[in-house]
Amino acid sequence: MSESKTLLISMGDACGIGPEIAVAAWAAEARREDLCLVGDVGVLRRAVAWQGLSLPVARLASPDELAGLPPDCLPVWQPEGLPADLLDCPVGRIDARAGRAAAVCIEAAVAAIQAGQAAGLVTAPLHKEALHAAGVDYPGHTEMLQALAAPGGAAPPPVRMMLANEELRTVLVTIHMALREAIDMLNIERVLQTLQISDAALRRFGLTAPRIAVAGLNPHAGEGGLFGREEIDIIAPAIRLARQQGIAASGPYAPDTIFMRARNTPTHPGEFDLVVAMTHDHGLIPVKYLGVEQGVNVTLGLPFVRTSPDHGTAFDIAGTGRADASSMGAAIRMARRLIS
CATH class of the missing domain: 3.40.718.10 (Isopropylmalate Dehydrogenase)
Known part of the structure; x- marks a missing residue:
């Protein structure tokens, strides 16, 4: 769809470990100039603190502003339509506001890819019950992305889920x-x-x-x-x-x-x-028995690259700084390989 090599990283469910592993994986990458987070600036700043990191956070108006940022500045594109009170959502609990925010980030990321502003998407975990509570009529990322890949009433592309390590x-x-x-x-x-x-x-x-x-x-x-x-x-x-x-x-x-x-x-x-x-x-x-820390979920059949870690929101450890970002890092590296 585009010559852009930018990878968008959605924050996932704000009440789970998604924001934490997104910022931790970004910080662990040796090269970051092609990575842009999609989410709420306040939630991601909090995740930076929970991970014990010291990073300035830049709020971008669009992924196009990624170029030229200092290498140690966390770039966050905050799309329109996010709930204003996400920081009030109880961490580790199902909340409709977090479900709505996760959906808004996915919708915005796909639109940006379709507009040529990015080449692919790495998604942090969302919670299916939170999506449902927000009135989002998809059971998960795969089905939502399939529908968004066919705008204008066109037939959605046939897609399949691959898990790989x-x-x-x-x-x-x-x-x-x-x-x-x-x-x-x-x-x-x-x-x-x-x-x-x-x-x-x-x-x-x-x-x-x-x-x-x-x-x-x-x-x-x-x-x-x-x-x-x-x-x-x-x-x-x-x-x-x-x-x-x-x-x-x-x-x-x-x-x-x-x-x-x-x-x-x-x-x-x-x-x-x-x-x-x-x-x-x-x-x-x-695949998961072999170790979730390196497993990557890839959606096959989409007209763009999409990967994600192979674990869920882990509400039980959200906010503790103990979340392992290895699978998210593997998902970033897999996405890079697929768009290179």
Whole structure:
């Protein structure tokens, strides 16, 4: 969309650890000239203090003002429409004002990207209940960004959620919905589209012949129909169609072992570059078990780069200065790689 290399970093939920990890990750980066925070200046100043940092904070009228700032000055673009009393929100609690502010920051950031003022977005965690309390009709970042990527009533682009670290990548066919509903949502077209989006993303990452493993839905991948027919009627036909399109997909494999086969370590080269999982927890539990501190969530299929840390708002430690910004830092570095 733009030649700009600026990365916007949203503050997330003001009552959680988002503001703290946003400023801590910014401060930890060796190069910062391409990073601009999006949020409330007062909330982010408070986060600077909670992190024990000594940083001047500059309020920007737009991301275009980033150029020329001193390197040790935290740049904050405060978009219009934020609640005026965010600092009054109880830290570590669900508050509709924090939900509204998180949504306003995302909306403003996407508009700035679409206007050519930035190239990508790194999002700090928001809280789904706070969004709901604010009347925002999206279950999370992914669905909101999908809708915002198609302004003017156009059909939203098909997107998928990928969680990745240095050892494992997984992409989900279904995301934020009840498990019963997710199973009902599975069909050949949806699985095939996930494989197409995953293959395109891996090629964008520089892999010329990506190897994609597809996890089954049922125990032992259905055991030939004994434990369910989704593998026979939906997943295997989608894999066949993908292979006809030149996608190196294989499976369906038993979901309790395929992630171990795909895990890539110095002593165990992974057999696959990515695993496609049918449901949210099937895919995310293995990656998060390996360590949330380096996990990165990437939204595939958007017309711009979006990454985020793979953890939530952590209300229990908000305001204590104990929040670990490692995953946020990893998300910044992943976003840079994707827009370079």
